Amino acid sequence: MPAEHKPVLAQYISRELTLQSNSIVVDATVGFAGHSSIFAQQLSSDGMIIGMDVDPKCLEVAKQNLSDAKCKVLLVRSNFSEIANVFRENGIESADLILADLGICSGQLADMDRGLSFGQDMKLDMRLDDRLETTAADIVNSRDEKGLADLIFKYGEERASRRIARSIVSYNQKAKIKTTGQLVDIICSALGCDPNARKNKIHPATKTFQALRIAVNKELENLEIFLDAVPSLLKKNGRAAIISFHSLEDRIVKNNFRNNKAAGIYDIITKKPIVADRTEEIENPRSRSAKLRIAVKI
Numbered sequence: 001m002p003a004e005h006k007p008v009l010a011q012y013i014s015r016e017l018t019l020q021s022n023s024i025v026v027d028a029t030v031g032f033a034g035h036s037s038i039f040a041q042q043l044s045s046d047g048m049i050i051g052m053d054v055d056p057k058c059l060e061v062a063k064q065n066l067s068d069a070k071c072k073v074l075l076v077r078s079n080f081s082e083i084a085n086v087f088r089e090n091g092i093e094s095a096d097l098i099l100a101d102l103g104i105c106s107g108q109l110a111d112m113d114r115g116l117s118f119g120q121d122m123k124l125d126m127r128l129d130d131r132l133e134t135t136a137a138d139i140v141n142s143r144d145e146k147g148l149a150d151l152i153f154k155y156g157e158e159r160a161s162r163r164i165a166r167s168i169v170s171y172n173q174k175a176k177i178k179t180t181g182q183l184v185d186i187i188c189s190a191l192g193c194d195p196n197a198r199k200n201k202i203h204p205a206t207k208t209f210q211a212l213r214i215a216v217n218k219e220l221e222n223l224e225i226f227l228d229a230v231p232s233l234l235k236k237n238g239r240a241a242i243i244s245f246h247s248l249e250d251r252i253v254k255n256n257f258r259n260n261k262a263a264g265i266y267d268i269i270t271k272k273p274i275v276a277d278r279t280e281e282i283e284n285p286r287s288r289s290a291k292l293r294i295a296v297k298i
């Protein structure tokens with residue numbers, strides 16, 4: 001996997017989440033440790049970074065990228081929905097900062113084993129954690145038309161979900177869908193479009209691929225469980241910072257912060273989410289849809 005990954009909204013992360021040299025930081029989606037490398041610069045040997053990820057390849061890259069850190073570093077293969085267990089098993093009581101930068105790293109998109117890319121033909125899989133049983137291929141080859149259409153609409157917000165589901169099911173009557181390339185061709189024939197046409201603002205398969213990735217990795221369920229666990233794991237004045245990349249995730253974060261504010265648990269630092277400036281958008285296209293929300297535990 002290519003080991004390069006530009007952390008999004010890095011300037012705001014440094015500015016808004018200032019740490020003490022002995023802070024305890026949890027990077028719940030450590031990825032290639034782009035954000036954690038920024039934290040490591042602010043921490044002394046009294047500080048600590050706990051980096052979690054479901055993808056062992058990412059943890060290997062994070063280990064290399066944090067090898068010069070002065071602070072303690074603990075890297076754990078775990079889903080962030082298990083964050084309370086990670087604290088318990090490692091004797092950590094509470095943290096000064098818990099960050100989650102949701103979704104996937106650019107390196108995972110290029111990883112042939114992950115099967116996430118519509119730009120490259122690869123085995124259709126989409127599991128970020130290969131201990132999960134169900135792949136994207138299992139879903140498209142087993143669900144009925146209504147089940148597929150509902151899934152593509154709910155998690156991809158794809159208006160043409162019915163047409164796409166119909167095409168998938170009709171293809172399935174002849175053959176199994178095994179690769180991302182096959183799925184792209186099916187989607188494009190359903191939409192009557194050319195995937196390489198310049199007029200496409202986004203690739204025609206984007207929404208369907210997003211829907212399948214969310215379903216395979218149970219992304220929204222895990223996010224809700226994680227967000228519910230965070231308040232009891234933060235110190236007083238500790239911060240929760242979440243970067244989301246699409247409206248379904250952002251809505252869950254926004255509602256969780258609001259509910260915790262109403263319950264007197266959080267103050268919300270970001271009345272509106274922080275987004276990338278024009279320079280970052282040009283330098284790092286992934287940042288275009290990033291939204292950072294921060295809350296502080298009262």
Ligand SMILES: C[S@@+](CC[C@H](N)C(=O)[O-])C[C@H]1O[C@@H](n2cnc3c(N)ncnc32)[C@H](O)[C@@H]1O
Nearest residue numbers: 007029031032033034035053054079080101104
């Ligand atoms: C956008 S990347 C994080 C990049 C990281 N902030 C950096 O700067 O290098 C998201 C990471 O979260 C991981 N991930 C996604 N869902 C997860 C979950 N439920 N629990 C733990 N890690 C998860 C992915 O494997 C990926 O490495």
